Amino acid sequence: MIRFRAFGSADLRDDNGNELRALLSRPGQLGLLAYLVAARPRGFQRRDTLIGMFWAETGQEQARNALRQAVHRLRHEVGTDVIESRGAEELSVNSKVLWSDVAAFDDALAAGKIADALSHYRGDLLPGFFLSDAPGFEQWLETERGRLRERAASAAWDLSRAESASGQLSMASHWARWAYALNPDDEADLRKLIDVLVRAGDHSSAVRAYEEFAERVSREYEIEPSSATRKLVEPLRAAPGGSTRPQTLVRQTATPFAPYTPYTAAPPPNDVESVEPAAAVLASGKRNWRRLAITGTAAVSILTVLALVGWRYVHNAAEPPAEAIAVFPFSIRGSEELSYLREGMVDLLSAKLDGAAGLRSIDPRTVISSAHTSDSSLSAQPSVVADISRRLGAGAFVIGDVVELAGRVNVSGVLYDVHRSSRPVAKISVEGDVANLPQLVDQLAGQLLAARARARDPAIAQLAALTTHSLPALTAFLEGESDFRVGHAEAARDAFRTAIRDDSTFALAYIRLATTQGWSSASRIDPLELLATARLYSSRLSPLARQLLEGYDAYYHSDGASAVEIFSNLTRTYPDRVEAWFMLGEAQSHLALFTGHSPADARTAFERTLALDHDNPHALVHLARLAASEQRYGDLTALVGRYLATQPDGDRVLEMRALRAFSLRDSVETAALLSESKRAGTLDLYALYLAATSYTENMEAANSILVPLMDRAPRIEHEFAAVLSLVPLPGLMQGRLVRGGPGVAMDALNAGWPAVLRSMLVIDAPGAFPAANLRALRDTVTAWRPGASEAASFFPNEMKMLPQIRAYLSGLLSVRLRDMAAVDSSVATLRAIAQPANDSGVSQNLLHLVLAEEARSRGHLDEAMHELEQFQFAARHYVTFSFRPAYAQARFLRAEILHGLGRDDEAVHWYSSLSEQYDAMYLPLVHLRMGEIAARRGDKVEAARQYGRFASLWKNCDPELQPVV
Numbered sequence: 001m002i003r004f005r006a007f008g009s010a011d012l013r014d015d016n017g018n019e020l021r022a023l024l025s026r027p028g029q030l031g032l033l034a035y036l037v038a039a040r041p042r043g044f045q046r047r048d049t050l051i052g053m054f055w056a057e058t059g060q061e062q063a064r065n066a067l068r069q070a071v072h073r074l075r076h077e078v079g080t081d082v083i084e085s086r087g088a089e090e091l092s093v094n095s096k097v098l099w100s101d102v103a104a105f106d107d108a109l110a111a112g113k114i115a116d117a118l119s120h121y122r123g124d125l126l127p128g129f130f131l132s133d134a135p136g137f138e139q140w141l142e143t144e145r146g147r148l149r150e151r152a153a154s155a156a157w158d159l160s161r162a163e164s165a166s167g168q169l170s171m172a173s174h175w176a177r178w179a180y181a182l183n184p185d186d187e188a189d190l191r192k193l194i195d196v197l198v199r200a201g202d203h204s205s206a207v208r209a210y211e212e213f214a215e216r217v218s219r220e221y222e223i224e225p226s227s228a229t230r231k232l233v234e235p236l237r238a239a240p241g242g243s244t245r246p247q248t249l250v251r252q253t254a255t256p257f258a259p260y261t262p263y264t265a266a267p268p269p270n271d272v273e274s275v276e277p278a279a280a281v282l283a284s285g286k287r288n289w290r291r292l293a294i295t296g297t298a299a300v301s302i303l304t305v306l307a308l309v310g311w312r313y314v315h316n317a318a319e320p321p322a323e324a325i326a327v328f329p330f331s332i333r334g335s336e337e338l339s340y341l342r343e344g345m346v347d348l349l350s351a352k353l354d355g356a357a358g359l360r361s362i363d364p365r366t367v368i369s370s371a372h373t374s375d376s377s378l379s380a381q382p383s384v385v386a387d388i389s390r391r392l393g394a395g396a397f398v399i400g401d402v403v404e405l406a407g408r409v410n411v412s413g414v415l416y417d418v419h420r421s422s423r424p425v426a427k428i429s430v431e432g433d434v435a436n437l438p439q440l441v442d443q444l445a446g447q448l449l450a451a452r453a454r455a456r457d458p459a460i461a462q463l464a465a466l467t468t469h470s471l472p473a474l475t476a477f478l479e480g481e482s483d484f485r486v487g488h489a490e491a492a493r494d495a496f497r498t499a500i501r502d503d504s505t506f507a508l509a510y511i512r513l514a515t516t517q518g519w520s521s522a523s524r525i526d527p528l529e530l531l532a533t534a535r536l537y538s539s540r541l542s543p544l545a546r547q548l549l550e551g552y553d554a555y556y557h558s559d560g561a562s563a564v565e566i567f568s569n570l571t572r573t574y575p576d577r578v579e580a581w582f583m584l585g586e587a588q589s590h591l592a593l594f595t596g597h598s599p600a601d602a603r604t605a606f607e608r609t610l611a612l613d614h615d616n617p618h619a620l621v622h623l624a625r626l627a628a629s630e631q632r633y634g635d636l637t638a639l640v641g642r643y644l645a646t647q648p649d650g651d652r653v654l655e656m657r658a659l660r661a662f663s664l665r666d667s668v669e670t671a672a673l674l675s676e677s678k679r680a681g682t683l684d685l686y687a688l689y690l691a692a693t694s695y696t697e698n699m700e701a702a703n704s705i706l707v708p709l710m711d712r713a714p715r716i717e718h719e720f721a722a723v724l725s726l727v728p729l730p731g732l733m734q735g736r737l738v739r740g741g742p743g744v745a746m747d748a749l750n751a752g753w754p755a756v757l758r759s760m761l762v763i764d765a766p767g768a769f770p771a772a773n774l775r776a777l778r779d780t781v782t783a784w785r786p787g788a789s790e791a792a793s794f795f796p797n798e799m800k801m802l803p804q805i806r807a808y809l810s811g812l813l814s815v816r817l818r819d820m821a822a823v824d825s826s827v828a829t830l831r832a833i834a835q836p837a838n839d840s841g842v843s844q845n846l847l848h849l850v851l852a853e854e855a856r857s858r859g860h861l862d863e864a865m866h867e868l869e870q871f872q873f874a875a876r877h878y879v880t881f882s883f884r885p886a887y888a889q890a891r892f893l894r895a896e897i898l899h900g901l902g903r904d905d906e907a908v909h910w911y912s913s914l915s916e917q918y919d920a921m922y923l924p925l926v927h928l929r930m931g932e933i934a935a936r937r938g939d940k941v942e943a944a945r946q947y948g949r950f951a952s953l954w955k956n957c958d959p960e961l962q963p964v965v
Contacts (some may be wrong), residue, residue, distance in 0.1 A: 002078055004100045006034055007148075008122035008658060010129065014078075023077040028054070031131050031141075032070050036083070036093045037100045038125065038144060044090040048903040053136040060901065089902075104842055105148070114155045118178070121152045146572075153182040153189070160196060169200035180209070185217070186575065187229055194232050203236045223542070227427050227661055284689040325353055326362040326394035328371050330411075334404030338434075341402050343368055345441075349398065349413070356475040358482070359449075362392050382414075386421035394418065396425070398448065409434045413444050415451055426451030446474045448875075468509075469542040473502035477509050484512070487650030489519035507541055510534035511549060514556065519618070519651060520683065523654060527556040542823035544574060551583055560591025571605075581608045582619060589622060594873040594887060596894070598912035600626055615646040620655065628659045628695040629915065631945075636663055653689035654680060662696035670701055677708045682716055685709055686723045693729050694916035697953060702730040728754040732921040735957025735965075737762055738773055755780045756809060760889045761921050763812040763853055764896060766928070771817060777851035778813040778822075782806050804843045808886070811850035815857050823854055845871050852897070861900050868894050885918040892922045895929070897942055904933045924953040928964075 002020075005011040010030060012020045023029055035053060039045055047067060054070075055063035071091065075083050084092045095103065101120040108117035125145045131137050156179035162174035176196040183189050190213050197206040210233045214225050266405055330345040332338050346364045356359035370388050382399065389397040400413035412429040428447040446468075468474050480495030496513035501504055513532045514527035516822045531553050538546055567584035585605030593599060597912035603626055609619040620643045627636035640660040644653065654676065661669035677688055689709060692702035706727060713724055737758060759781050762769060784806065811826030827850060834843035848871045855864035871890050895910035911926045913919075931946035954965050 002082060002098045004033065004037060004098060005122070005128050007037065007101050007105070007120060007124070008127070010034075010126055012078075012084055015775045020077060020799075023074070025847065026073070027129070027131055027887075028134075029070055029077070031129070031134065031137055033074060033078075033093070034126060034129075035137065035140065036091065038100070038102045038533075042103065042106075044084075044086050044092040046905055047089050049905050050091065050871075052903075052906055053140060054131070054134045056136050057133065060865070097352070102148070109151060109155055114159045117155060118152060118159070121148070124149060128285050149182050153179045156182070157189075157192065164196065164199060169196075172196050173200045173202060184213070185573075187213070187226060189803050190225075191229055191232060192834070195231075198236070200231070207233055217678040223515040227424075231427075324360050324362060324394045324396070326367050326389045326392055326397040327353070328367060328388075328397060328399045330399070330413075333401060334409075338402055338404050338409070345400070345402065345411075347442045348438075349445060352441060352471065355622060356445070356449055356471070356478075358479070359452075362389075362394050366392060382416055382421040382424075386416065386418045386613035389418045396452070404434065406428075407434060408432065409437065409440065411437075411440050411444055413448055415448050441579070442469075446471055449474065449478055467545075468503045468506045470503040470506070473499045473506050473509065477506070477512070478504060480509075482514060484516065484519075485613075485616070487647045487652060489516045489651050490522045492516055492584075493520060493523060493525065505537045505540075507534040507537040507549075508545065509551060511545075514552060517556065522681065527552075531556065544570070544577070548579060553579075555583065555587055555591070558591060560587060560594055564592055571608075576612060578609055578612045579618070581605050581612065582616070585609060585619065585718075593913040593915060594891070595889070596906075596910045596913050598909065599915045600630070600838070600912065602626075615642075617643060617647045617650050617652065620647075621652050624656055624659050625691075625695050628663045628691070631663070633663060636660060651683075652687065654684045655691055658688050658691040658701075659695060662692050662698040662701045665698065670704075674701075674704050674708075677705060678711075680708075682712060682723070685712060689723070689726065690916055693726070693733065694920045694923075697733070697949065699730050699734055699953065703764070706730065706782055725753060727915060728757050729918075729920050731952055732757060732761055733924055735924065735954035735961050737765055738769055738958040738960045752784065755784065756805070757885060757918070757921060759809045759813055760885055763816050764892060765925060765961075766924075767964045769816065769960065774813055774817050778810055778817070781809040781813070801842060804830065804846055807833070807843075808850060812853055815850070815853045823850070826850060832862070841872060845890075846886060849886065849893065852893060856893075856897060856900070861897050865897050865901070867896075868897060887912060888918045888922060891919075892925070895926075899933065904936065908933060924950050927953070 001015060003011075003013050010024060012024055012030075012033075014020060015951055021033045023033070032050070032054060035050070036045060047064070050067055051058075051060075051063040055066050057067065057264060071083055072278075079097065082098050084094050086092065093100075101122075102125065105117050105120040106118070108114070125148050126141065127145075129141065143604065156175045160172045160175035160179060160426045163169075173196055176193045180186075180189050180193040186802060189927060190209065193209055194206045197203070197209070210225065210229065213229075217223050217225065237589070327346050329342050334344050343364075346368055349365045350361040350367075353359050367573050370392060371385075385397055385399055386438045389395075396417055398415050400411065403410045403412075408431060412427065414424045415426045415428070426448065428444055428451065430443045430447070432440050467946065468477070476495045476498035480492040480499065483489075483495055484492035493513060496509050496516070499509040500513070503509070514530040514534070516526060517527040518958060531549065534549060535553075538549060539563050541549065547570055551563055551570065554562035554566060564584065564587045567580055567587055570577060570580035571584055573832050585602040588597060588602035588605060589599045592601060602622065605621045606619040606626075609616050610623070613619070620639055624636055624639040624643070627633075627639060637660060640656045643650065643656045647653070649657075654673065657669065658673050660666070661673060674687065677685055680688070685705070685708060689702065689705050692698045692705055709723070709727065716724065731754070755777060759777055761775070762777070784802075807826045807829040811823055811830070814822035827847060830843045830847040830850065834841070834847060848867045852864045852867035852871075855861075855867060868890065873887065873890075891910050891913050895907045895914075898904070898907035898910065908930070911929055914922050914926055927946045927950035931943045931950060934940075934943035934946055951965050954961065957965060
């Protein structure tokens, strides 16, 4: 049997153990073999998939020939029986004659044989292997490396826990080290390693692991380990010599050994309890963190993971309100001249916190009179202070100390939740000259506020505390973060604007104000201008924040490829950053579709966002839209219920209710929503319309919403004027294409903008269209001169593009009429206009669409694909509203050509990229084609579902199109 090892370095040997050097020296063939061995699902792979993976940039015939030659050489090197064929279109590796460590690894994990599985994992999948001319393979390989590494690490942690539960602490330490080595930058894994080492009594190794991590992240990322991690290690350093015997203070809890299961998103940091066992072991150790505070070099620091712990309470009427906070007397060390600060800090800090970010300070006199214990016992017994705080009606409290040494003062404050007094929410330390004590108190208050804030990404709140010197600006910023997190976008905008007024150099406030774009229509902002201003003051930002700024800039410039790349890299480097995951989902959902990616590709990013931030309203909205589009009604109901329970006053309540009601065809709730829509804001009305057309395909609801939408037209906000251009969608989605049909603002679908959209759909729709109707439609669009009101609604500042659009539409309809003289005339017009100075390449793009349709009409699909591959999905074109429908047509046409070429796997991606706005008019045809593909694959259930969705939409289509239904 041939043996192929891909973990670590590639190794390929024949039946006699001889190395197959010729194949190992040919990267292209080795990559093909590796893909056939490791691709999921295991088994046969379609030749079209392999061509797209390795020869995507090559012409179809040349690519198929290259694949045939590669397979021929593989069979020559490893044997004709190793590479199997199934029909003419599928290839696989015969596992009976070729063994691979990747398959053995997966099989052993599936069988629960973790130790066996890990014996096969010698390192990353094909490390250092690279095919520069096969980006599809490179992307697959990188993804697969990460998946296998994650599985190996998770399996090793499972094995470590099993060994620990059975009392084998030495082996538990071995597997913990093994797992941590796979993710050495993951601080949560470091804490798990320290926990295991402490259980085994190996304190010196625990300290060494921490110090190596701290040095590395400081050097590479300019950050420090979190206080949660430092808390585990400080007592180890303080204990002289440490213990070499396994500790017995921790109660070992045996958990049943279970087979390994695939990786799922980790729970949010609030739910991580891995710190506790080690903390219990160290509870009896001598704690010297106050002494360390004056000898450390980090004077003013806010630590990354602490704020992620959050601020959560169990709410009921008998418990103190979370917003009430008590500041207790500080202990004073050093100069007696600072003894006044014992009670003075209560006054100073209470005054700073009172009214900030929704907090209410308990009266300082009441706190001081209630604190009868000594300085030392206050700091040493937080549980006692928690009891006092509860009696005072506080949900949180602060204790701390002031240490003076050689004219410098260190002020430390520890923030506790009264319900979790065994573990602080945050521990903050600031340091400076005694003369600057007021500024130090401001810094301490600001960082305590940031640690307590319920921000969309708490790490951003932490950074904010370090990037503004204005406590009022920070307070306003944190209020904005809290508002935005619960879905109140306009209130968040007001708060961020206040923060900018209080500190005009506050870069993060500009950034966060920019990110509210699209979530509110009550006021206007220019995200690009805001981000440009933030860049002027970005020197205060951390490397992470500067990378986020680059990602935001790419996103708001509609540069989808760059945005996805930046945020993907951030999620790998900072896997616990909510903002990075959320913005990756945003980029995948709204921009990646222009390169053939489905909005469903964003599901993982949004699910990861929810794993880190349980109640994130924006992720809930996106996931609900996906569930509605995919008719996963159980998931949709759960997501909507979760949103309404956690965000009862959120900005997207109407949309979430609409997604559920329209999907389930709930007539009572739909009637209530339509009644409320008359009073709704424009953004809500727009969201309802998209819910009906793009996400739920509920034409009855869509037609009903047209009435309040058109009533709103005379007073619609400027930035939402283009919403009116979507008015024709319900008629088009219902198959009224031949002659149109009467309806609100439909203009019989034979004049103005409705005729423009109808022309684009007619060219690709199946069925018989009378030539007279097509000629009348062509005459309408070529003579079209938008009136002033129509131009203002649909084409703000874009009237100069009308000649290109008319030539493009005339060309499409002439192709359908087989009027080649008219096609040539349109092509000539577009070529004449196609100068960068005139339209930045728009005419060239439209020209490629006309030529692609013409080639397709002659049955020359390869030529049509060649033309279409030259269509540029450029950001500067997408921001032109009048050009956006052409983006939809280009993607649908590409899918149609791929489908015609039999490359259904690729076609599915492009069909699936059509989702919202103008894309919706193609959805019936998408369902028709997806049904055909499913039927071709033998999937009768999916074929019936897709055909059913098509038939439901076109049930009242034009009589000429009824035979298609």
